[in-house]
Amino acid sequence: MKDKYTLGENLKFIVPSLIGVFLFMTPVKYGDGFTIPVAVLADIVQDVLADQLSLIMVIILVLTAILTVVAQVTKGQAFAEESFFRNLFHVTPFWAVTRVLAAIFAIMVFFEIGPEAVYDGDTGGMLLHDLLHVLFSVFLFAGLFLPLLMNFGLLELFGTMMTKIMRPLFKLPGRSSIDSLASWIGDGTIGVLLTSKQYEDGYYTKREAAVIGTTFSIVSITFTLVIIEEVGLKHMFFPFYLTVVAAGFVAALIMPRIPPLSRKEDTYITGSTEKIDESVPEGYNSFTLGYKKAIERSKQEKSIGNFFKEGFQNVLDMWMGVAPIVMAFGLIALIIAEYTPVFQWLGMPFIPLLELMQVPFASEASETILIGFADMFLPAILGASIEAEMTRFIIATLSVTQLIYMSEVGGLLLGSKVPVTFKDLFIIYLLRTLITLPFIVAIAHILF
Numbered sequence: 001m002k003d004k005y006t007l008g009e010n011l012k013f014i015v016p017s018l019i020g021v022f023l024f025m026t027p028v029k030y031g032d033g034f035t036i037p038v039a040v041l042a043d044i045v046q047d048v049l050a051d052q053l054s055l056i057m058v059i060i061l062v063l064t065a066i067l068t069v070v071a072q073v074t075k076g077q078a079f080a081e082e083s084f085f086r087n088l089f090h091v092t093p094f095w096a097v098t099r100v101l102a103a104i105f106a107i108m109v110f111f112e113i114g115p116e117a118v119y120d121g122d123t124g125g126m127l128l129h130d131l132l133h134v135l136f137s138v139f140l141f142a143g144l145f146l147p148l149l150m151n152f153g154l155l156e157l158f159g160t161m162m163t164k165i166m167r168p169l170f171k172l173p174g175r176s177s178i179d180s181l182a183s184w185i186g187d188g189t190i191g192v193l194l195t196s197k198q199y200e201d202g203y204y205t206k207r208e209a210a211v212i213g214t215t216f217s218i219v220s221i222t223f224t225l226v227i228i229e230e231v232g233l234k235h236m237f238f239p240f241y242l243t244v245v246a247a248g249f250v251a252a253l254i255m256p257r258i259p260p261l262s263r264k265e266d267t268y269i270t271g272s273t274e275k276i277d278e279s280v281p282e283g284y285n286s287f288t289l290g291y292k293k294a295i296e297r298s299k300q301e302k303s304i305g306n307f308f309k310e311g312f313q314n315v316l317d318m319w320m321g322v323a324p325i326v327m328a329f330g331l332i333a334l335i336i337a338e339y340t341p342v343f344q345w346l347g348m349p350f351i352p353l354l355e356l357m358q359v360p361f362a363s364e365a366s367e368t369i370l371i372g373f374a375d376m377f378l379p380a381i382l383g384a385s386i387e388a389e390m391t392r393f394i395i396a397t398l399s400v401t402q403l404i405y406m407s408e409v410g411g412l413l414l415g416s417k418v419p420v421t422f423k424d425l426f427i428i429y430l431l432r433t434l435i436t437l438p439f440i441v442a443i444a445h446i447l448f
Contacts, residue, residue, distance in 0.1 A: 003292050013153040013298040020148030023141075024190065038145065038190070042137035053133040058106045060136075061327060064089075064320040065103035068096050084313055088320060095325075102324035105331050123334040126375075127327055131407060135189070135323055142190050143314030149178065150197060151301050151310070153294025160290030163278045170215075171256045172208055173278065180216035188409045191217035193318065196416035199269060203276070206419040207264035211256045213418040214428050217409055218248060219376070219400050227400060230380040231392040236447075240397060243443045247401045247436040254435055260424050269417070325415035330407035333374035343371040357441045360388035365395060369437075372399045373429050375407040390448035394440055401436040404429040 023037045030040050046053065067089045070078050076090035091099075108114045109124035118124045149155065159175030166172045179194045192213055199209035228240050255261055267273050280289050301307065336342050347366035354362035364386050368379035376399055383395035404410045404425050413420050420428075 003288075003295075005295050009295050009299065012301070013294050016148050016152040016298070016301075017154040017157075017294075020145065020152070020154060023145050024149055038141045039138070041141045042134070045137040045140060046133050049137075050133075053136055054110060054129050057128060057132045057136055057323065058110045060319050061099075061106040061324055062103045064324055065100045067320075068099045072096050088317060098328045099324040102327040105327055109331075117335050117339050118331070120338070122338050124331050126334070127330050127407065131330070132323060132327065135326065135408075136319070138189055139193075139318035139322070140315055142193060143316075143318050144308075144311040146190075146193065146197065146314055147307055147310050149194065150201075151297070151307070153297040154178065155198070155203075156293035156297045157287075157290040160278075160280075160293060161286045164286070167278070170211070170252055172211060173204065173276065175203060176208070176212045176216065179212050180218060188217040188219055188403075189412055192409060192412045192416055192418070193314075196418050197314070199419075200417050202268050202270060205264075205266045205268055205275075207256075207261065207266050209418045210264045210420050210424070211261050213413050213416070214261065214404060214420060214425070215252050215255050217403065217413075219244075219403070223376075224400055227377070227380045227396050230377070231384050231396045233389065233393055233396065236393065239443075239447055240393065243397050243440060244400050246443070247397065247439050248403075250439055251401060251403075251432050251435050255428070255431065258431070260427055264419065322412055322415040326408060326411035329411045329414065330375070333406040337371050337374040337378055343367065343374070346370040353437075357438065358445070359391055359394060359441060361386050361391050365391050368395050369398070369433060370429075372402050372405055373410070373426065374405065376400070376402070376405040390444050393447070394437075394444050397440045397444075398433065398437060401440070402429055402432050404432070 026036060028035065028037055028040065030043075035043075049056065067085075068091060071086070071089035071091075072093070076086050079086040079089060105118065105124060106128060109119040109128045112119045121129075155175040155178055158178050159173060162174030162177040164174075166174045166176055170176075175198070176195075179191050179198070195204070195209055195212045195217070198204050199206075204212065224241060224244060225234075225237060228234055228237050233240065266275075280286055284292070344367050347369045350366040350369050351362050354365055359365055365383070368382045371382065372379045379395050379399040383392050386392055386395070404413075406425075410425050413425065414422060
């Protein structure tokens with residue numbers, strides 16, 4: 001390698017990247033299990049602000065709705081001086097209505113106004129007093145520190161090194177390996193946010209962003225532990241998690257190769273179709289080329305002020321762009337799940353399939369299959385009372401590998417710039433169910 005770098009250039013890449021890896025990807029012992037430092041910081045904020053967070057989220061949602069209405073009325077002129085705020089608040093009429101709806105829902109839940117179905121502990125109460133607390137604190141630290149992963153060369157290094165694996169297997173650029181790793185150890189929300197930012201910055205095509213967002217925003221190890229505890233099978237965590245990983249891998253191989261993901265345009269956000277060059281020039285190997293690209297990327301970061309400005313913009317983007325979608329869509333989905341038989345009806349076609357695969361209590365299990373689209377935790381809650389351990393194992397594993405649920409990842413994807421629609425998400429959810437269910441049942445028959 002002919003390239004020579006100064007100590008300062010090396011450190012400018014290495015130090016921020018190592019801090020980013022520590023914050024987002026290093027498992028640390030916390031409480032009864034393991035999590036990542038960003039999640040620990042988020043937990044501390046939740047504990048300190050426990051009594052105020054619901055009110056803080058109501059204020060954020062109401063403020064977002066008001067500023068969005070102002071932007072609609074003035075056609076974006078109210079924020080003409082600041083492009084970031086114009087982009088944040090001058091949205092399409094559909095998203096403007098969604099934000100207003102989210103603010104109304106938040107007020108109804110907080111003051112317990114209107115039908116009980118809106119503010120009940122299993123619907124709006126769970127969202128405002130539980131999930132939005134988590135999102136507030138995770139967004140605060142993930143948004144603030146995300147530039148450590150993105151702006152100092154780590155993605156360039158890993159992207160170059162992992163291309164030979166990610167391209168043939170998943171038809172994706174190497175840098176997507178960081179997204180999936182951050183999701184796996186940390187949280188699916190972090191994976192979605194990272195993917196959306198990479199897409200906006202022109203590193204992923206529409207197809208690549210859609211594939212990564214819906215296939216690699218994996219549920220964190222921490223959350224899978226909560227799921228398996230809920231169904232009373234904590235002693236089986238290891239085989240359960242291996243099954244989740246194996247089934248997820250099978251789905252990740254198949255999903256990018258079939259519609260709707262295979263039909264997404266291979267164009268970048270700018271409209272360009274010219275692929276980013278991933279070839280390794282003569283005189284380099286994948287590591288030395290990746291290191292050179294990493295150094296060049298870190299050189300572009302000029303000031304600490306700019307780093308924090310971008311971080312705070314990320315935080316506002318998540319609080320005001322994403323949280324309203326989670327509140328609006330999540331609440332509607334949860335009300336349908338809790339107060340109507342819609343998901344029971346939708347699950348009925350699965351009864352013969354489950355009976356064919358010799359799953360005990362097939363009728364009860366069928367009710368849990370599609371309800372996870374509303375919220376990933378619902379199948380575990382419904383399935384916890386089923387007597388057969390094998391059925392509870394199948395329900396828990398399937399709920400995690402289905403991946404798309406509207407109260408979090410689904411809402412986040414719709415609120416992000418990742419080019420997927422509600423219809424796409426439902427079709428992807430169904431396909432993931434049909435692909436992973438036989439695989440999970442086969443392993444369950446071996447285990448039980």
